[in-house]
Amino acid sequence: MIRRLILVVALIAFTVTPAHATTPAGHQPGDPGHGVVLPEDLDHPCAGRKLLYHSHNDALYGTRFDGQLSIGAVDGQQVTDQRDVCFRLPLDADADGNDVSRLTIPDDGSLDFLGAPGSQVWLAPQHADFTDDWRPIWSGIGAFDPAHELPGAVPSNFKDDMMYFDLLGIDGPGDVQIFFKNAASPAERLFNSADEQMRTVEYEVGAHGHFNWTFTKPGVYKLRWQGRAELTNGETEYTGWTDQYWLVGTDADVGLPEGTTTGLRTPALSTPTPSPTQPPTPTPTAPVTTAAPAPTAKHCDALRTRPEVFIANGHMDMGPVDTGEAALIDDRDPNNPARHSSGTFLFEVPDRARQDIPATLRDTFPTRPERMWVLPQSQKADLPWLGFSTTHHPAPATVRITAVAGPGRMYTWHEGLQGAKLELDSGDKSRTLSYPANAHDHQAFGFTEPGLYAVTFAFDSAELVAVFAVGDAAIATAREQHASGYRELDSCGSNAATSDTWMGALAKGIRSIDEELSKFGQKLRPVATTAPSKPVPPRTVISTVRATEAKAATKQAPPKQATAQKPAQKSTTTSAPKQKAATATGAKPTSTRRAIPDAPIQAGGGGIVSSFDQGAAQEEPATGVTASGFWGGLILGVGLMALLGGIALFVVAARMLRGVARTQEDV
Structure with missing residues (x-):
């Protein structure tokens, strides 16, 4: 227990x-x-x-x-x-x-x-x-x-x-x-x-x-x-x-001379009563049946630091260290704590961390959220346990949030019998926490929306970027990007702030061409009029899907850590229980496959068999996308040229806008 x-x-x-x-x-x-x-x-x-x-x-x-x-x-x-x-x-x-x-x-x-x-x-x-x-x-x-x-x-x-x-x-x-x-x-x-x-x-x-x-x-x-x-x-x-x-009790209550216990204040007559308890309503955490992840999980700007260490549980302290920088002290192994630099680590906040916020606590938060994804103040063996620490730093420090990229708002707070006290708020960067030397503090971290977050904490002048993958879909996206070496960040549904880059525009244009070709083919495809052929026996069609889709469809265990972290200087912080579970570090997930429903059998049988669709019959030339001959080809060519021209114009316009912005700044 x-x-x-x-x-x-x-x-x-x-x-x-x-x-x-x-x-x-x-x-x-x-x-x-x-x-x-x-x-x-x-x-x-x-x-x-x-x-x-x-x-x-x-x-x-x-x-x-x-x-x-x-x-x-x-x-x-x-x-x-x-x-x-x-x-x-x-x-x-x-x-x-x-x-x-x-x-x-x-x-x-x-x-x-x-x-x-x-x-x-x-x-x-x-x-x-x-x-x-x-x-x-x-x-x-x-x-x-x-x-x-x-x-x-x-x-x-x-x-x-x-x-x-x-x-x-x-x-x-x-x-x-x-x-x-x-x-x-x-x-x-x-x-x-x-x-x-x-x-x-x-x-x-x-x-x-x-x-x-x-x-x-x-x-x-x-x-x-x-x-x-x-x-x-x-x-x-x-x-x-x-x-x-x-x-x-008082000195008199415990047999001590009056005034022995110094530095006390006299309380008012009333005695505090705890806030009414409303047990949080459990939120279903069954795997989502649809294959596609939530759109917010595909905003990958938060992964620009390319984190290598994925953390699914264990005792973690963020704070200044003896080198003058800020770092994460990873105490999953209490005999061998590890130290991670800014931006190199990612905390996983799965859907099982999602909880409804009781009405009595919503006023603690400016946006009064009805639910959040929460890393709790008290440790749970299957979630990261986050805190701030100055035990590796010889002086006091003040922590604040200086920047955040993500789809929602992040709060941190302390809880007790009397209620909750808001500490940090990504929407209010004026909030700070001041710690003396040798301080160590755990509090709850909550996120209002699922997706990928990059939060920059400043400990005086030392900054530490912490990446959070909130929700199962975001975790799957982060693992997929890590497995690919983060080569597809621009095509991952980047935020608007980076959509005017050349690679972002090109990727967007190619996706548009894909969509238009698909629509065009559907419009030109005639309805078959030939007599039906002999029924073909049903086929089992297997297709590899993206890791993000597989995660949404089937909850998977996190991959084991690929390499052991180099032991850091012995921690003097309070440590959490030794964790036995392997932690996710972003190793490439095992391929997951799902069954794809059979495509309708076209009348008139026996087309060419392609390895891409595992034996599905190909369309005959008479029913294909180019069956309309010259005019169909002309229309297709004009459409492609228009799309490519649009991409070029888009890029030129983006560059011109940036030039105008720079000119205005110079003026």
Whole structure:
């Protein structure tokens, strides 16, 4: 279950606070997060420990200390021992005074498992605003995250690549639950301390994600955990037990001197209630029965960068890198991340990613789309999981969209229990996102129309072109173009901006000649008047069709990667689960064939057999297109000359128009 839940917003940027404990040996060094260290002599279970809040952390983290399987924690970006930290969920508010620490259970039934509608629970949310110090706390779960482990440390002998965290006992004033929920999705529950059947959290190694942690009452909670891993040799490896402390509520609620937890805001009286949940209506994703792809899928200008790496799934981060440029960090293999340059990669967004947008969320977007093709904020194993990252860059960065080519609009947004927040909009290039150093953020990417898109993201002065094939027809078109070496971009239904080129005009003219010849032949072909001959047995006629047509008619598995990507510098970003599925890289698809209905049998039998139509009888000279003799040939010749002359005039006119435009610019 957890494979579907790996969260979307994995933003890891940190407030600089002196470390209470150094990174244990055997892990990547990292910056600690914000916190307050309690005095050693304080009469409190967290005496001498660091209280983690207003920053990123992993409250459960599977790893090895001194070679032993263990349950640790992550403080900011630094792996630490559970015995050195406590997790602080204080009463806090955002800049507008909205309570960010408590949640009122709505009456729409979406969160009834938390309690009665109208009642309140304390909430450490799955999404915290990184621009406002991640209030109140941003807690995740992870296991052998490559961002924290040394090369080769992600285990490969865990059965199903899973690690388990079992609750042995709880001491506290209320119950604890862990779940994941987007604004438009039903809740997916991971853990419930009050249910004996839900006292185990299972998590995939090489992964990291964020979830909602809820507490029914304020106070001090002590949860005793033990981890385990079932090995491929049939054995089970266990950790020792460890106690995890959560301090929920005001300083008085958790037995701390008043003013111990600093930097808090006082919330207004009202407590936020989640937006009503309207589960998205599933959109049928059955293959289209017609052979021809949608016209928008044939606009190939977005492929001008000739992408070589086709990406169908996996953890992906776009951002500035240490070379001063921008790149895509491909973490499909967490032990061997790859780096792709601008314009060299393409994200596949298939029709199964299409979803209806609930009415409660449409106002988030300026065009109020009723449906979009969405790469979600939380990871799905069969779709790319996109994010922005500055973990390969020593300084803050601001990202914006500077250019886009495509048939529709692209939006990015964050989702949480309170709704959705629009971040970037291809139709509004004034929108920006500012990230500090060592930041890592996943959000949803949505497209309003199917087709091919080229989106230019600017990270300050470094630009990165990302190509998207949205919809099955667009994916098939992109793969077909890649297989042909991108030699047919001009004849692929180019956008109007390039239709006045010589090659574009010539291709258009040739297609027009083709169409006119076909029409002319149909008009001149006489109706046969001879007596019917002996019936001919039915024939099976097979014809090869274009890859785009085949894709529309029959859904195919993506081709396997042709060559392994060269390993890049070791990633320090949060990584997604190891993906087992092969990824599409644009290798030439296998030929697909379909049956073509038999042509009507012409009366008077036995014509010439051609290899082009697999045995279909050819027309007799008396019934062919030139049967009208001299006048038919004359008309045909004049028509061809007119068409060719039109092409020439078109090209000359286009050049003259460009010349006039240049003259006007000079003036």
